[in-house]
Amino acid sequence: MKPSKPASISRGECLYGRRPVVEVLRAQRRAVHELLILETLRDADVYELRELAHELRVPVRASSAKDLDNFTQGGHHQGVAALCGGYPYTGINDILIGIKKSETPALVLLLDCVEDPQNLGSLLRSAAAVDATAVLIPEDRAVGVTPAAVRASAGASEHCRVARVTNLVRTMKELQEVGLWITGLDTEGETRPYTKIDMTGPIGLVVGSEGHGLRRLVHESCDFIATIPMPGPIASLNAGVAGALCLYEALRQRAR
Numbered sequence: 001m002k003p004s005k006p007a008s009i010s011r012g013e014c015l016y017g018r019r020p021v022v023e024v025l026r027a028q029r030r031a032v033h034e035l036l037i038l039e040t041l042r043d044a045d046v047y048e049l050r051e052l053a054h055e056l057r058v059p060v061r062a063s064s065a066k067d068l069d070n071f072t073q074g075g076h077h078q079g080v081a082a083l084c085g086g087y088p089y090t091g092i093n094d095i096l097i098g099i100k101k102s103e104t105p106a107l108v109l110l111l112d113c114v115e116d117p118q119n120l121g122s123l124l125r126s127a128a129a130v131d132a133t134a135v136l137i138p139e140d141r142a143v144g145v146t147p148a149a150v151r152a153s154a155g156a157s158e159h160c161r162v163a164r165v166t167n168l169v170r171t172m173k174e175l176q177e178v179g180l181w182i183t184g185l186d187t188e189g190e191t192r193p194y195t196k197i198d199m200t201g202p203i204g205l206v207v208g209s210e211g212h213g214l215r216r217l218v219h220e221s222c223d224f225i226a227t228i229p230m231p232g233p234i235a236s237l238n239a240g241v242a243g244a245l246c247l248y249e250a251l252r253q254r255a256r
Contacts, residue, residue: 121157181203
């Protein structure tokens with residue numbers, strides 16, 4: 001298996017908000033061309049940003065509120081923005097090679113056509129918090145790691161290994177070939193409560209799209225189907241909450 005070719009990096013993404021910009025600088029995974037800081041800011045967060053920018057030799061420009069509003073197209077920038085290169089996706093082959101070499105059981109999050117950047121950001125933050133091995137998303141009919149998703153993750157996306165794959169079902173089979181058991185979250189078919197599935201070994205967790213759940217072929221390719229008990233009047237949880245519950249169940253079982 002050959003290492004993946006480096007993913008192409010787009011030019012000129014605008015990221016904004018204090019925490020997302022801090023995490024972009026801390027992660028040092030993508031180029032930061034320029035940092036814009038509201039000229040009147042003097043607090044501790046801004047001092048940290050300036051120090052990081054100085055260490056990384058990133059130019060800093062004092063900007064007016066009007067310039068920042070224009071630069072971020074009216075986004076809630078908190079007085080901070082950065083012009084960066086595109087998100088540094090990881091190649092799927094590199095992830096598979098890493099899983100085979102690692103002595104730690106893999107924990108991979110697969111997203112089946114999640115389209116809302118808020119849900120993606122929430123899931124990336126949960127994945128980073130539990131130190132998941134990787135997050136896999138389809139190239140088509142799914143949101144990528146856009147500036148909106150970065151902001152929704154509060155910058156946690158910058159610490160995740162995310163791969164975009166052309167065929168999620170084929171990727172699931174490749175993960176199974178390197179030893180992962182794949183569990184999908186759904187309410188249809190033969191299901192088990194998510195707390196009753198063994199997550200201590202190498203596993204992949206598949207979260208379906210908002211409103212539609214898992215696609216048929218994705219559902220059929222799973223080794224297990226997990227369900228989250230909901231005795232109340234609500235029939236489903238959003239993707240971000242459902243994924244977080246299962247990621248933390250895996251963490252709980254492994255800590256045991």
